[in-house]
Amino acid sequence: MTTGFNTTAADQLKQFADRMERLMDEIDGLKADLKDLRGEVKSAGFNIKALDKLVAIRRKDAGEQEAELLNDLMLYAHATGTPLDIVVPESAE
Numbered sequence: 649m650t651t652g653f654n655t656t657a658a659d660q661l662k663q664f665a666d667r668m669e670r671l672m673d674e675i676d677g678l679k680a681d682l683k684d685l686r687g688e689v690k691s692a693g694f695n696i697k698a699l700d701k702l703v704a705i706r707r708k709d710a711g712e713q714e715a716e717l718l719n720d721l722m723l724y725a726h727a728t729g730t731p732l733d734i735v736v737p738e739s740a741e
Contacts, residue, residue: 686696705713725732 689696689699705716708716722732724730
């Protein structure tokens, strides 16, 4: 005879395994959808790597987006020799 505790634990473990399996199936489906979308993007003539970068930037919060923009700006200025003039506002005295 099994105790209620063991049965409950076994049932709970089975439910967790079922949920995990369903989620993994959903993930596999989403990966297939993403692959199909990338095919559409490529056939429309767009650069997939550039789109991936754009989506990665859009998924970041505002502070991370600003930091990446400033980093890109400084790299561009360094590569092109463009001086970055920083204007410091004068204090109101």
